[in-house]
Amino acid sequence: MKRIILFTTSLIILSITTFAQKTLKGKVVDASNNKPLTGASVSFANTGTTTDKDGMFTVDCSKASAITISFVGYETQKQLIKNCDIEIKFSLVPLGRSLDEVEITATSNLNKGILYQPASITKLTAVELKRGNGLFLDDAINSNVPGVTMNRRAVSSGQQFNIRGYGNGSRGTRGVSSNFDGQGYKVYLNGIPVTDAEGINTMDDIDFGSLGNVEVVKGPAGTLFGLAIAGAVNLKTIKPEKGQTSIGQEIMFGNYGLQRLNTRFTMGGEKSSLLLNYGHQKSNGFTIHNSSHKDFVNVAGDFQPNAKQSINAYFGYSNSYDERSGELTITQYETGDFSGNPEYIKRNAHSQVYTVRAGLGHIYNFNSHISNNTSVFGMAFNSNASSAGGWTDKASTNFGLRSTFDTKFSFGKINLSGITGVETQRQNATTIGYGMIDPLGTAHVWKMGDPYFVIGSTATGSNGTTSNVYTQTATTSVFTEWTLALPMDISITAGIGVSNMKIELNDRIYNPAQPLKPVKFDTTYKGMVSPHFAINKVFNKHFSAYFSYSKGYKAPVSSYFYIPYVLTPANTSTGLVNSGLKPEIGNQFEIGTKGSLLHEKLVYQFAFFDAVFSNKMTAVAVPLNASTTAYTYMVNGGKQDNKGVEASVKYTVYKSEKGFFSTITPFFNFTYSDFKYKDYEYQSVTGKTSSLPVRDSVTVVDYSGHQVAGVAKVLTSFGVDLVTRPGLYANINYFYKDGVPVTSNGTLTGGAPSATNIDYHAGSYSLLNAKLGFQQTFAKHFGVDVYFGVNNITNSKHPIMIFVNQIPDAYIAGPKDANVYGGLNLKYIF
DSSP states (O other): OHHHHHHHHHHHHHHHHHHHTOEEEEEEEETTTOOBOTTOEEEETTEEEEOOTTSEEEEEGGGOSEEEEEOTTBOOEEEEOOOTTSOEEEEEOBTTGGGOBOOSSOOSOSOOBGGGOSSOEEEEOHHHHTSSOSSSSHHHHHHHSTTEEEEOSSSSOSOEEEETTBSTTTSOSSSSOOOSSEESEEEEETTEEOSOTTSEEOOTTOOGGGEEEEEEEESOOHHHHSSOSSEEEEEEEOOOOTTEEEEEEEEEEETTTEEEEEEEEEEEOSSEEEEEEEEEEEEOOSSSSOOEEEEEEEEEEEEEEETTEEEEEEEEEEEEEEEOOOOEEHHHHHHTOOOOOHHHHTTTOEEEEEEEEEEEEEEEEOSSSEEEEEEEEEEEEEEEEEETTEEEEEEEEEEEEEEEEEEEEEETTEEEEEEEEEEEEEEEEEEEEEOEEOTTOTTOOOOTTSOOOEEOOBTTBGGGEEEEEEEEEEEEEEEEEEEEEEGGGEEEEEEEEEEEEEEEEEEOOOOTTOTTSOSEEEEEEEEEEEEEEEEEEEETTTEEEEEEEEEEEEOOOGGGSBOOOOBOTTOOBOOOBOTTOOOEEEEEEEEEEEEEETTTTEEEEEEEEEEEEESOEEEEEEEEETTEEEEEEEEEOOEEEEEEEEEEEEEOOEEOSSSSEEEEEEEEEEEEEEEEEESOEEEEEEEEOSSSSOOEEEEEEEOTTOBOTTOOSEEEEEEEEEEETTSEEEEEEEEEEOOEESSSSOOOOOSSOOSSOOOOEEOOEEEEEEEEEEEEEETTTEEEEEEEEEESTTOOOOEEEEOTTOTTEEEEEOOSSOEEEEEEEEEEEO
């Protein structure tokens, strides 16, 4: 009996001891990407520990009835312990999640929620990108990003952004106009710069239909992005869903011959993802000589070999061809004559672009305090284009590196986090220009249906070659930015970036008749210092207020450096290097507020800014005599003072998991722009001489105080998104754009230009769009999305681009009639 009692007692003691020593294991990860959080605080029974490099922790289960997990920048979680034998997982949600996360934009703030960013950042998700047909991006930008407009020269080419008044209408080769390329802002695709080393953006080759995420940083962004005087645009392709492997086929058709076929394979695992995408797109265009066809291939992958590192890769190929009908004159546009510009059409005006982009990125977490993100990238670009001015071939290679170190330190309730890095890029490019002649002879009068003009011998060069320029451009930016997070959700951000650019230009055509014309030129722009300072205060984790100052630069491009060869009145030859150009400078002050109120149903952003762009580049017309322009060249003009107000609101008025409607979400966006020229004089060509030979007449015009051309004072859009539990969805949106001055003279008298009215003011217009669809997954494997939509329901006449200061040519007109489309997306989930 004693033995039995002793044995039983021993078992009880052993059981108690065993339970007392029971160890509970757990893991802490970021809820948005499932990555482990190193150094998270684990609190229990008045004691605690921290997570290791893999986000793991262990605690004595006998002492822990509940565990509290906290980490800087994340919502704290508490959980009761019910079973010590089961590993517990904590997925921490970043603070400010209701305003979405900043997934692409570089930031020094440890908390990447938009609420914690002291800047105007607009993020577009699939909801905004797919309200229309989703193929051209400009409808999504114009309707959803206050302060930003997007234009295009044809069906799917010549795209440009105008960010807070910097874009078309800001600078160029004819007055203060920028009609032929996009400059002043940086564009990235999956972390790879689309902007070349010279600062020029060509987006003909981007497959906007495969994008899943777009972020726009508004205002000078030189601290973290280098030569970005207007801002930065970050594009990212569709990301595979975690835990899902699928293959899909998408088909879209529309009027004007629109066709889009897309085949996509996605695989999303816990530690890897893969996207394979092929798209074929074509359109007959909405006017004469306006067809477009494109082929896209995108491959993107993310891999996490271990807890310390992850690898991402991107490869893209495109073949893009767009015909150009040319700009319409004011008379053509006003009378509804969309027959195009004959000088463009007879030269078979077009833009053909072949590109290959590739990038490889590596993220390495050294410890809980420091990590490195390095990516190498390259692009091969080949294009040929023709217009009224002739034919141009361009071939370039562009390669570079971006490497940043993210650091974070905690001092009790104070946290210091920073981003320090370098971005460098190099481009080698050859650009050859050709003259074009009528193959039927100079006496032939060309008419529609005749053979197009061809490259041929001209008086200005042998075998039709008018120019052959080889350029080498190298750009480097080094930067550091730090955010000090203080108690009471106050943060102070300060940073500085320094950018340098070197350009070498070689003219490979030597003409003995022009012995003084330089054949080589190089220059370096050094020490372009871009500081940034901001204060942000978050109230009750739901709304914030901020103040910021930022600075950026825009360096000249190679085409600005040569003053053309002419004969002076003394009959002596010239042809000089324009070596006195200075970079443009942008300084911006901004105050704003963001929030997620009414139980996170109401999301808003509001900003007021004052941006001054100095040393604005513009063209000066040099007269040969009293009535003739000899040539034009670029100089630094005056200033542009842009004051504006931007607001966006989204309100989920209804949300239910059981009712017919799942969500009803109206939205509203508003922009007011008071943009004026300041201390700005310009020598313009205002007419023709009455005597023979007919020449341009030159007049000096002072733009000071006039409204900036090409920018509307008021832009607004509003609409509603409807989603139902059975799978039906619908959206309707309305967009209004105020009238804009087409020239910079500022008289705003309206009507066609004449001897007494040399200004033209384009009228306002509005667009009404709607889309209806059904989306559902059957038997957990078969996904279906069928939809029908109409853009411009009211057949409103509108331009998709206005060429400022280029009278009489002014408009690229949008479709005359409503743009109808429909599609079917099928997906099989393995």
